[in-house]
Amino acid sequence: MxxxxxxxxxxxxxxxxxxxxxxxxxxxxxxxxxxxxxxxxxxxxxLMAPTVSTARKKEARQALVMDQAQKETIAKLREMVKTIRANAEDVGERFPEEARKIHYGEADQRGLIGKATAEEASALLEEGIEITPLPVLPDDTN
Missing domain, CATH: 3.10.20 (Ubiquitin-like (UB roll))
Incomplete structure (x- = not known):
């Protein structure tokens, strides 16, 4: 990350x-x-200064990662993503197609999650179809 x-x-x-x-x-x-x-x-x-990893900085860096406010924020985000996933149909790669069907009244209104390329997401937004990416949280890719 x-x-x-x-x-x-x-x-x-x-x-x-x-x-x-x-x-x-x-x-x-x-x-x-x-x-x-x-x-x-x-x-x-x-503009950002690069982070150089050293043994002396490891303890200080871990303190930042383990900050209580950050833990609470990540926990809230995890709960939000869990709720969204529990209340939505995962349509995978068919997401753009299914989102359009709902938007144009060709399918029943329902929550969807799935995958879309940047180009597909941009096209959906240009059509006025409201979408938002789910956050990728720190431990999700490690």
């Missing part, structure tokens, strides 16, 4: 976690990265 310092065109700063630099670029290009303060989709990475 990579943590980027981000900012929107309104000057709000925030952090974003991504599985890779390419993952950030794909999500940003599909307008899936938005400012949590104002909702702006015009988001860019800020």
């Amino acid at each position: 990579i943590c980027y310092n981000l900012s929107c065109d309104n000057g709000h700063g925030f952090e974003g976690w991504f599985s890779s630099s390419g993952d950030f670029e794909r999500q940003a290009n599909a307008h899936l990265v938005t400012c949590p303060t104002c909702g702006s989709g015009s988001v860019s990475k800020q």
Whole structure:
């Protein structure tokens, strides 16, 4: 996981976690990265100092990772994702097709989860179909 310092065109700063630099670029290009303060989709990475791993810094870095507020936030996000998954139909790769069917009244209204490429997600948003990515949490990819 990579943590980027981000900012929107309104000057709000925030952090974003991504599985890779390419993952950030794909999500940003599909307008899936938005400012949590104002909702702006015009988001860019800020200049960051590289993190160099040393034995002396390991204990301090673990203290940051294990911060109670972060633990609570991740626990809440995990619970949110669990609730969404429990109350939605996982349609996998058929997500764009099924989302369109619901949007255009060709299928019953229901919660969906599934997979879409950045291009597919961007096309759905351009059609006015409201979608949002589920967060990938730190332990989900480790």
